[in-house]
Amino acid sequence: MQAHVDHIAFRVEDLEKAITFYTEVMGCTVADRFYVDFDDGTKARCAALDAGPIQIFVSEGVGDGGVVKEWVKKHGCALHHIAYSVADLPAAVEHARGLGVEFLSEKQIENDDLIQIFSRPDPSTGVIHELIQRKHPGAKGFATENVKKLMESTREV
Numbered sequence: 001m002q003a004h005v006d007h008i009a010f011r012v013e014d015l016e017k018a019i020t021f022y023t024e025v026m027g028c029t030v031a032d033r034f035y036v037d038f039d040d041g042t043k044a045r046c047a048a049l050d051a052g053p054i055q056i057f058v059s060e061g062v063g064d065g066g067v068v069k070e071w072v073k074k075h076g077c078a079l080h081h082i083a084y085s086v087a088d089l090p091a092a093v094e095h096a097r098g099l100g101v102e103f104l105s106e107k108q109i110e111n112d113d114l115i116q117i118f119s120r121p122d123p124s125t126g127v128i129h130e131l132i133q134r135k136h137p138g139a140k141g142f143a144t145e146n147v148k149k150l151m152e153s154t155r156e157v
Contacts, residue, residue, distance in 0.1 A: 001092045003084035006132050007048075007055040011068050012077040015045045015060035022049045022056055031055065035062075038152065042066025067152060081118060081128035089115040089133035096131070104128075 012018045022028040028049040036044040036059075043062040048055050059080075061069025071080065086092040089108055097103070102120040109116050113136060119129040 001086060001095045003086050003092070003131070005054050006083040006085035006130075006134075007057050008082050009057040009059070009080045009130075010078065011071045011075070011080045012058055012060050013072050015047060015058060018058045018060075018077075019047055019049070022051070022058070026051065028056060038066060040066065042069070044068040079127065081130050083116075083130035083132050086131055086133055089117070089131055092131050092133075093117060101129075 010018065019030060023030065028051045030047055031050045032048040034046050036046060038044070041063075042065055044059045044066065045062055046057065046059045048057050059068050061067070061072060063069070072078075093103065093108065096119070101122075104118045104120055107117075113134065115133040115135070117131055119131075121128050
């Protein structure tokens with residue numbers, strides 16, 4: 001499997017402060033902002049920031065509870081996952097599973113533009129790794145429904 005960093009995701013307590021840090025200190029630009037509405041009635045505010053060839057993805061839980069807010073309560077404002085772009089996601093998942101990598105779901109999450117899956121936190125690093133295949137070369141961005149399903153897959157982590 002040949003993988004390249006696609007994006008790095010953080011869950012934070014205050015999205016605006018995180019955006020200010022990444023834009024004013026690190027020189028990133030905001031590429032997108034959106035909300036994710038979860039089935040339990042909670043929300044996440046999200047932003048994607050361009051940081052050269054990769055993106056920084058930042059999310060903040062809104063309201064009481066919810067997968068993002070609970071993550072921040074448990075882990076603090078912190079790295080959530082690193083996403084790696086691959087050319088053939090099903091083959092990459094099969095390869096990784098063959099090497100002992102465990103994933104948070106049996107199936108990949110797919111739409112017209114993306115196929116994605118999260119690993120369980122790696123025992124040697126503690127980091128969740130995402131494998132992502134962008135179906136259109138050079139495409140950036142995130143699909144809200146995919147983000148929702150991926151975020152929900154980390155509820156028990």
